[in-house]
Amino acid sequence: MPADAIEFIHNTQDGVSPSDLADTVTELFKNVSRAQALNIWREKMEKYYKRDENQLKSAAILLREFGDDVDIFEPVGVPADVEVLAWGMKKIAGPLRAESLRRRRWMQHVYNTNSRNLELYAIMGELDNAGFPLAYCLMSTATSISPDKRKKTLTAFLSCAKARYGLQPKFAHPHAKISICWWHVDDAVGKRLKSSKLSTTRYKPAKAREEFSFIALDFIPTSKADKDEYEGGKPDDLSDDEDDTPPDLTHNPSRLTFKLPAPQPSLPRRTDAHGIPIIRLPPGPFVEIYGQSDSDSDDDFEDSEDEVADELEVVGQKRKRTSKRPFCPIELQSRVLQMMKEHSHVHALIPGYCHPSADGIRYWAVKQMYDLCVANDLREVWAYLWGNWYRKGRWELWVRSAHPTIPRLRTTMICESHWRKLKQDYLHEYHSPRLDLLVWIILTKLCKTYTTKLTKFLTPSCRTRMSELPSWRDTFRKTWRSLEKRDISDRVHDTYRPDVNRWVCSCPAFLVSRFLLCKHLVQRVQVVPATFFREVKRRHTVPFWQHPALISLHDGNDGPALQALGADLPQDLDVPEDEDEDDDQEPAVYIETAADREFDASAATFEAEFDREIQRVEEFLAGLKYQKQFRDRRMLDALQKKGSGFFRLAQACLVKERKAQSTSGQAAQTWDPQLADAMYYRPRPRVAERET
Template sequence: MLRVSSLNGDDGQRKISISLRHLDSHVPYYDVGMPPEAAAIIRDGVEWSTPVQLVGKVQALFPHVSATQVHSAWATMSEILWKRDELQLPSAQALLKELEDDIDVLDIHPADGVQQLAFVMKKIIQPLRGKVVEIGTDATYGTNSKHLELYTVLGEHDNAGFLLSYCLLSTAESIDIRKRKAALEAWAQKLRDTYGVIPVLFHVDKDMAEIGMIRSVWNAKIQLCLWHLKRAVCTRLDKRKLSTTPYQPHRAHAEYAFIDPNFKPSGRADPTEYEGGILEPPALIGNQIPVPCPHAITIKLPPTQTASAALTDITNTLDNSSATTAAPTNSESDPDEEENGKRAFCPPECRELIITAMENHLNAHPLIPGFCHPSPAGIREWAVKQMYTYCFENDLPEAWAYLWENWYRRGRWELWAQSEHPQIPRLKTTMMVENQ
C-alpha cells in the first residue's frame, strides 16, 4: 500500500511524506534463461525430433521454458545439419553435393538477376523413366524472407505419387520480361531431355507462368486443379463489384449462335481482371473478327434502372460513311446501390448451382456414356449452352461475361475440361503435390 501526504511546515516550506507497506508477497522471480539440461535435451533430439515434439519433453522437466524458446534453440542448433554458407543458394548447393548418391543437381545457367537451383531425386526418377503418364507441379511462394520460391514436380504411377524434382528460384533482382517463365522452362527442358519426363497429362493450378512452361516444353494436356478452380470461381462470385473481365459478345455469338450478343454487362469492364493474372487473346473463329456495324450508336440505361425493351438497345445505322460513332458513356454502378440489392454480380442463391454445373462440365468425357454428347465439341457446346441459359434466365450478364472470358471461351476451356483429351486423368486436384 502506498500513502503520500503533503503538509506546510512552520518554516514556510512544504513537507511531503511517502509511506509504502507490502501487504501481499511478490510472485517470486525466476530465471527465464534456457537451463543447460533443457538445452541438452534439444541438442540430443535436434536431428530426429521436431520442435513441437521437443516442447513437451522440455516443459515436462522445466515448465517455465516457453515453446518459443524451444523453437528458437532448435532452429539455431539445427544449422549444423544443413548450413554450409551464409548465402542461401550456395549453402544449398554445397549440401546437395554431399548427397550425390541420391541427388543430381541440374546444370542450369539462369539469366542475370535470377537465382536458381534445381535437382532431381536420382533413385526415383531413373526407374520411372518413360513410365509416368501424369505429373503435377506446385509452388510455395515466399518460402523465406529472401524471396525464395520452391517448385516441385511429382509423378503419378500405379496410384501413388513419386517426387521427381525440386527447383529453388528467386527472380526478385531481375528486370527481364517473363523471367520466371524462362527459368521454369530451363528446368523443365532438363527434366524432359535428360531424364525422359514426358507426361501425357499435367496437373497444375491457375498459375500462368507454370502453364506457359508446360505449353513450351511438353505436348501434354493441361488439367487445372478442381479445388483451385472452384475456389477462384467462388471468390469472384462472392464479390459485389459489377465490373468484370472485358467481354466480346460478338466473338461468342460467332462461335455459338444461341448466345445473344445483346446480353452483356452494361457497365465498364475491368481490363485488369483475368484469372491467372495475364490477358490471353481469344482464338479467332475462322480467322475472322466479328464486329458490330461500325456506324452505330448504342444507348444503354444504367444497370440499376429498369429498362424497357424499347430503350435497352437503340441502334441507328448511318448511311453516310463519314459519320462519326458515338461511344457509349457507360459507368460502373454506384457501390451503395449495389449493396442495396438493385443489382448483384451473382446472387447467393445462384452461386452453388454455378459451381456444381462447372464441376459437371469438368467431369464430362466421351468415354462416360449417357452423361452428355459423346464428342469433345458436343460436350463443350452442351456445357456452354447450359451455363449461358442459366445466366440468361436469371439475368446475370456480368457473371456470364466472367465465366465465358475466363473459363468457357476457346483457349481457356481446354485448360480445365477433361473432355479435351482422349484419356480420363486419375488425378482431379494437385493435393497430392501440396501434401508432399
C-alpha cells in the same frame, strides 16, 4: 548456461523435436529458458547443414554432398538476375522411369518455407495414383526486372527434368493436357458469383457469335467492363477479348486517340394496363430536398428505366445512384456451379449424356449455360463465364472432354498433401529456416519416407493389409461395397444402359464419380474377391477398370469381361521407349517479342511509381512528427479516421513479419483471414540473416 545443460542437449538424439527437447531441458534445469535451449540445439544442428554463411551457396554445397541421392540441375536460359537452385531425386525418379510410368505429372509451388522467401517448386509423379516427388526448384524473382522471368526459369527447370528423366506426361495437372484443379475452379467461380461487383471481364459478342450463331449481339453487360478482371491474370491472347485501339503506326506525338464506349441497351419502358408507356417526370423546384413535401411521394419520382435495378439516394443537394442488382442472385449461384461441374466431367467416351464428340460437347455446354443466363438476364455472369472459362483457350484448361482420354485425378490434392507433410511434419518446428536447412530436411527426412514407400510399392510381395497400399484403394473398396447394396429400380436399366464390357453408364452418378463407378455397373458383375481391390488397374480409356474378376452376370460366355479388348476400342497407349531421343538437342533460342519490350518499359514505370509512394509516406511521416508538438486532438482523430485503411494494411504486414521472424509460436498461415491484406507482402528476413 550450465555446462551440464549444454552437454545434455548435445547428447540428445537428433530425432527429438526441438520443442520437446526445450521442454525437457527447462524441467531438468530450472535456470535455463526455452530460448537458451533452442539456441544450443540450433548450434548443434548447424554442423549437419550449414556449409557457408551465404544460404544459397551453402545449400548448393550441401546438394553436392548428397550426390548419390540427387542430380543437380544446371538450367539453361535463366535470366542472370534470378536466383535459382534445382535438383532431381535420383532414387525416386530412376525407378519410376524404369517402370515407364511417365503418364501424369504435377508441378506446384509453395511460399513461406525459408527465411530468404524463395519459392519452392516440386514436380510430382504418379504411381498407382500415389504421388512421389521427382524434382525441386528454389527460385526468387524478387530483384529481377527481366521480362517473363518466371516463365523462362520454370521452362529451363522443366527442360532439365525432362532431359534427365525422360518425362513426357500425358496430363500435366504441347503434348500434355494442362488441367486446372477442379477445386480451384469451383472456388474461384463460387467467390465471383457471390461478389456484388457488377463490372466484369470485357466481352466481345461479335467474337463469340463467330463461333456460336445462337449468341445475340445485344446480350451484353449493362455495367462498365473491368479490363483487369481475368482469372489467373490477363491471357496471352488478350486481343481476342478486348477492343484494343489500333497501334499508332505514325508515332505522331501530337496524335490524340479517343475510344468511345459501346452503346448500352436500355431496359424496356413500363406500360400501364392499356399498353401506354409510363413517363416519370423529374422533381420540380417545389420539392423539398431535406424533407418530403405534402405534394410528393416516393412513387412519383422514380427513374422508370432503372426502376428494377437502381434507386436514387438524396445526399445534400445531389442525387446518388446506387446499384441494387446483384451480380448473380443467390438462388442461381448453386445452379451455375452445378452446371459447370457437369460440363467439366462430360467426355466423348461416356455415351448417352451429350454429344459424342469434343466439339459437340462444347457446343452443348456453351448453349446450355448461355440459355440459363439469357433466361435469368445474367448479362454480367455470361460475360464473366465466357471470357474466363468457355471461350477457346480457356475451355480446354478445365474440362476433360478436350483430351481423347480421361485423367485419373481431377485435383492437385497429391501436391497439397506433399506440402502439408513438409510443413506440418517437419517445418512446424522451424520458423523461416535457412535455405540449407530446408534442403537438408527435404533430402534426409521428407524424401526418405517417399523412397521407402516407393521401394515397398515396386517390391513384389504377398501384401494383404490395405494400409500398405495407396490410400485411394481403401476408399475405392468402401465405395464399391456400398454400391453393391444399393437398390435399383427395374425401369432405370432401359434409361441408363450400363455397358460392363466398356465399363460406362449414362447415369448422372457415373459421370461425376471419382472412380467412374455406379450401382448399375457394380451390380451387373459377379461379386469380386478381396484381392480385386489390391490388384485392379484403372485405365485412361474404356474399359476404365480392368481385372480378371470382373465377370458379367448377364452374359456368361464373355469370360473375363474387361480382359479381352476389341480391336475397335481406343487403346491406353504407353509412351514408347524412344520418345525422348531428341532431348539432348540445344535449347531453342528465345526470340524477343512485343510483350518483352512492353515489360521492359513497364518495369521502370513500376519502380518509379513505388518510389513515389515511398517518398510520399516518408514526407508525410516527417510532417506527422512535426504535428506532435501542437497536441491537437482533432488532427489525431482525422488521422485515425481517414487513415484507418492504411493502418490496417500496415498492421497486417507487421504482424505477418513478426510471425515470420519469430523463433517461437505459430508461423503465419498462407490463407489466414486476418492477414488477407498482407497476402503479397514478403516479410524481411531476421536481422542476423539479411546479408546471407
